[in-house]
Amino acid sequence: MAAEKRIKVIISMIGLDGHITGGQVVAQILRDAGIEVVYLGTYQTPGMIVEAAVQEDVDAIGVSLHASNYSLIEELLALLKERGMGDIPVFCGGTIPQHQIQQLKDKGVAEVFLPRSTAESIVTGIVSTVKGTRAD
Amino acid sequence: MKAAYTPDDVANLDYGKDLGDPGSYPYTRGYYPDGYHSRMWTQRMTSGLVSSRETNKALHQYREMGQRGGLCVICDRPSAMLIDSDHPVGRKEAGVLGWPGSSLLEFEELMDKIPMTGQSLTLLGSSAGSAIRLACVVVLAEKRGVDLQKVHGSVMEYPYANFFGQDDNQPFDFNMKLFLDATEYAIRHKIHMRAGILSQHFQESGGNNVQALAVEMAMLKQICSLLVNERGLDFDDVAPLPYELVSVGTRFFEEIAKIRALRRMWAKLAKETFGAKKEKSCHLLIAVHTSGRTMTYQQPLNNIVRTTIQSLAGVMAGCSALDNACLDNAYAEPSPLAARMSLNTQHIIADESGVADVADPLGGSYYVESLTNKLEEDAYEIWNHIEDMGGMNAALEKGFIQDMLREEILKRQREVETGERVIVGVNKLVIPQEEDFAIPIQEVTTGDSEGVARQMEAWKKTRNLALIEDKLNQLYSDCRKGDRYNLMPSIIEAVRAYATVGEIAGVVRLARGYSYDPFNMIACPFTIQV
Numbered sequence: 001m002a003a004e005k006r007i008k009v010i011i012s013m014i015g016l017d018g019h020i021t022g023g024q025v026v027a028q029i030l031r032d033a034g035i036e037v038v039y040l041g042t043y044q045t046p047g048m049i050v051e052a053a054v055q056e057d058v059d060a061i062g063v064s065l066h067a068s069n070y071s072l073i074e075e076l077l078a079l080l081k082e083r084g085m086g087d088i089p090v091f092c093g094g095t096i097p098q099h100q101i102q103q104l105k106d107k108g109v110a111e112v113f114l115p116r117s118t119a120e121s122i123v124t125g126i127v128s129t130v131k132g133t134r135a136d
Numbered sequence: 137m138k139a140a141y142t143p144d145d146v147a148n149l150d151y152g153k154d155l156g157d158p159g160s161y162p163y164t165r166g167y168y169p170d171g172y173h174s175r176m177w178t179q180r181m182t183s184g185l186v187s188s189r190e191t192n193k194a195l196h197q198y199r200e201m202g203q204r205g206g207l208c209v210i211c212d213r214p215s216a217m218l219i220d221s222d223h224p225v226g227r228k229e230a231g232v233l234g235w236p237g238s239s240l241l242e243f244e245e246l247m248d249k250i251p252m253t254g255q256s257l258t259l260l261g262s263s264a265g266s267a268i269r270l271a272c273v274v275v276l277a278e279k280r281g282v283d284l285q286k287v288h289g290s291v292m293e294y295p296y297a298n299f300f301g302q303d304d305n306q307p308f309d310f311n312m313k314l315f316l317d318a319t320e321y322a323i324r325h326k327i328h329m330r331a332g333i334l335s336q337h338f339q340e341s342g343g344n345n346v347q348a349l350a351v352e353m354a355m356l357k358q359i360c361s362l363l364v365n366e367r368g369l370d371f372d373d374v375a376p377l378p379y380e381l382v383s384v385g386t387r388f389f390e391e392i393a394k395i396r397a398l399r400r401m402w403a404k405l406a407k408e409t410f411g412a413k414k415e416k417s418c419h420l421l422i423a424v425h426t427s428g429r430t431m432t433y434q435q436p437l438n439n440i441v442r443t444t445i446q447s448l449a450g451v452m453a454g455c456s457a458l459d460n461a462c463l464d465n466a467y468a469e470p471s472p473l474a475a476r477m478s479l480n481t482q483h484i485i486a487d488e489s490g491v492a493d494v495a496d497p498l499g500g501s502y503y504v505e506s507l508t509n510k511l512e513e514d515a516y517e518i519w520n521h522i523e524d525m526g527g528m529n530a531a532l533e534k535g536f537i538q539d540m541l542r543e544e545i546l547k548r549q550r551e552v553e554t555g556e557r558v559i560v561g562v563n564k565l566v567i568p569q570e571e572d573f574a575i576p577i578q579e580v581t582t583g584d585s586e587g588v589a590r591q592m593e594a595w596k597k598t599r600n601l602a603l604i605e606d607k608l609n610q611l612y613s614d615c616r617k618g619d620r621y622n623l624m625p626s627i628i629e630a631v632r633a634y635a636t637v638g639e640i641a642g643v644v645r646l647a648r649g650y651s652y653d654p655f656n657m658i659a660c661p662f663t664i665q666v
Contacts, residue, residue, distance in 0.1 A: 016214060042305075099577070118435065
């Protein structure tokens with residue numbers, strides 16, 4: 001049986017928020033777990049993230065959120081769907097209140113990681129979702 | 137660290153040389169012989185949300201909640217990055233994380249029925265915007281017939297925040313140029329507005345206390361050197377410019393020691409390195425912001441306790457101003473409840489605890505003096521290393537500061553994961569989310585941002601466009617006169633004519649060979665004679 005392809009994930013900020021610590025930490029956590037990370041950094045519009053997802057042929061997209069501007073996430077999900085990439089799971093992490101978490105999930109976000117989520121929970125969450133998607 | 141400290145631990149302490157009385161060199165014990173009896177610390181909340189009108193309302197509200205001594209407003213991301221609220225990218229986040237301060241009009245609305253004197257005015261934003269924010273203060277004072285010499289506070293900010301989570305998508309040389317022009321102008325015209333040279337961003341990104349001290353001193357030395365050597369200013373005129381905003385965490389005594397060490401280190405830098413001739417030059421204005429990073433998502437009511445410990449540390453260390461983070465920091469911008477709680481924390485400390493009755497109450501403690509010495513010693517080690525590299529700018533070019541910060545961030549993450557670093561409610565005594573207390577959340581919807589954007593679009597058309605074009609051409613022409621030509625006079629003219637941050641910054645960018653728009657989406661709407 002062919003070796004399973006390594007999981008590849010985008011880690012990105014979205015919009016104008018400049019806080020990168022969370023994204024940097026998660027990128028390291030994923031790399032330590034053997035996941036390939038495409039780190040986009042700051043000033044990524046939803047369009048730019050989708051472009052990168054296409055170019056890099058990723059398995060998942062992780063967005064670090066500090067602001068309450070969730071409309072950008074909605075835009076990202078809509079763009080992915082438009083491009084026929086609606087099956088690529090989108091994960092969010094950051095300072096996101098509880099009621100927003102449910103709203104984001106309703107809009108199609110795969111999972112939301114709260115501040116101080118453990119490395120294990122993040123890796124497990126992403127890997128199991130990606131493997132589930134691949135199995136489909 | 138020992139379990140107990142004794143006189144032996146401070147045997148070598150020389151009171152006159154190492155401590156001094158409060159109000160005496162090297163100011164370890166503070167700048168005022170009478171401590172807070174001379175001047176109470178400014179008790180304030182950082183504000184800035186949705187629109188200028190809403191922020192103005194919040195300022196009035198905070199005043200009712202007992203904010204006293206000064207106000208503090210933080211710019212939203214678009215205006216901090218010098219793009220307008222109606223910019224294609226800016227319009228999605230106008231008023232989201234701060235005040236949409238992209239023009240003089242916005243500043244006028246912000247300051248509606250708020251006096252420019254009698255309290256400190258602090259506007260937090262990014263570096264290049266320093267020049268425009270300063271221009272707004274100058275123009276508004278003029279319009280209101282206020283004596284500019286009586287206005288005080290801080291609207292300028294250092295150019296290093298870009299490396300510490302406050303990136304503004306502008307080139308470093310652009311930031312440095314506008315920052316130095318603004319600060320030089322303020323100093324030469326004796327405008328009592330300060331420039332924030334903050335260790336807060338570095339520390340909130342994950343740096344530890346020792347590193348924060350070293351980085352702060354390196355930044356202060358670099359900026360002061362540039363103003364003295366490149367701009368030809370006298371150090372004693374430069375010394376009143378900087379103010380520091382210290383992030384205060386929960387390790388109570390360490391935070392107090394950090395601030396005491398900072399005072400001593402600045403005093404020595406001023407006197408021994410820069411040859412200060414005035415005693416006032418050995419003072420550093422130190423404001424405290426309690427650590428937002430320590431505010432947990434889980435069990436947010438615990439954050440009230442953390443803020444209290446942190447605020448108490450700031451007061452006992454002798455800060456000049458205190459704005460605390462709020463219990464809902466991990467969720468959203470402060471709700472009125474959270475803001476009131478933070479201000480009340482300060483009031484209770486001020487009015488009920490008695491700690492403000494005595495200057496430097498922990499002075500002489502075997503532990504606190506040992507800790508102050510140790511932090512200073514360890515900080516010098518890192519700071520000397522930075523200076524050996526050529527100073528702050530050089531250390532950043534080499535990536536030393538960034539690497540140091542990154543390592544510390546990852547180290548801390550591991551400590552929390554393993555439980556070595558305990559955070560109650562997060563990795564100890566965790567409760568299910570359903571059992572947690574539901575706090576009110578301050579929301580900002582996209583509709584608000586779009587509203588601000590549309591308002592700006594409409595307003596822009598009503599301005600005297602010919603006048604603005606004229607002023608922007610003057611600015612462009614001044615930019616082409618070389619780096620030593622101070623742009624403040626032409627920026628003030630442009631601001632007075634109601635040119636916006638995007639327009640002013642855009643023209644300066646063009647003159648420096650950059651695109652008008654850092655996002656390359658819009659062109660300059662005025663005709664600039666090249």
